[in-house]
Amino acid sequence: MPKLDICFSPELLHLYPLEGQTAVIVDILRATSTIVTAMAAGVTEVFPVATLEECRALGQQHGCLTAAERDGLPAEGFDLGNSPFGFLDDARPVRGRALTISTTNGTLALQRSRAAAAIVVGAFLNLSAVAEFARREGRDVLIVCAGWKGQFCLEDTVFAGALAEALQADFDVRSSDAALAGLHLWQQARPDLAAYLLQSSHVRRLNSLEASKDFDFCLQIDRYATVLPRWHEDRLVNT
């Protein structure tokens, strides 16, 4: 039976054998939720980059949409911020467009996961798509939490626990302490996910930035149950 493990921070990725595994990159608030939403809205491919400069340069080079934020607010001079609602605005259709998005934690997690056999992007919004892909591949799974400035964060961990639970019939989800902790925290959080995550001080900070609409949106399970961004060469494509 293949194994499922959770890496709580990109800073710990060197401890995990990624070769031959399926890596699931998670940054619930908000990079991976936004990428899933963008693809659900018809964006064809996504270039995640670490800096605003790269974002701007790639946007000009490929003529694609640009999305960037700094400290929880949209960065100036880009088409969109890091809110999933930016991709749901009829006034700015995104269908058929490519996108470059600046996300520090998410890009780091992606770059450090390159050794994996397959890399996909996970969020509550596409939980079932990720689970189905992992089952079909049948490889060991490593869920890579982007974390909060390299540190453990609750919302990515709780998502990882939810995915572990969804896969527990087909994967060994109990041979790592991180996976056990993820499962237990998810079981505590599930009855009222929003209230549970609002304990987190950085989540509350996000809310204080008037992003609470985003917060509620990102916690919806399987709103886009068939959308699966997958890493291919230098970009994410919808599979």
Added chain:
Amino acid sequence: MPKLDICFSPELLHLYPLEGQTAVIVDILRATSTIVTAMAAGVTEVFPVATLEECRALGQQHGCLTAAERDGLPAEGFDLGNSPFGFLDDARPVRGRALTISTTNGTLALQRSRAAAAIVVGAFLNLSAVAEFARREGRDVLIVCAGWKGQFCLEDTVFAGALAEALQADFDVRSSDAALAGLHLWQQARPDLAAYLLQSSHVRRLNSLEASKDFDFCLQIDRYATVLPRWHEDRLVNT
């Protein structure tokens, strides 16, 4: 109000500002539990080292007791293994002796915590002594989990949660997600701590090495409620 945070692995220590803080080093199975027991039994000072060679050399140099294990078993050519019971054997009195002990994870955690204002050793066995010290110092607290080969481990985390709970009246224990997770996992574990930790595969492995007596011993809360090993220059002394 000073803050309390938990660092789940020595590999993440560079992300934490240790200057001016109290660091609590934790390696429940078994280094810090054994060091606390040794001092309770009258050992005067402890030199933690990373390798068997250093352990042997320091032992000869200072004429102190040596303790070492590899893969959960006592290493050959040393006075003791890494079991707390080695220090409770009337046939080998340890009172008044110095000790050098080889502990890979624990030594790494200690070495990387050097920037802290005070460094103490924590275990369930001396939980109240650690809490009392942290309260008296009044500084921010960082609990440094030694982890399992650099990865998150359940028993150190659950102890960290127990310490956070003991300090929650005097410290802000809810502004970090790691501390919140520690608290929640401790609250789940408390009703039957041993059964909870036996879910962990590496704990079960320890038990399969006939160390289950050690396991039960290390989970006793406040057996040595006044013993507090504290880092001083190049060694741990009983305060």
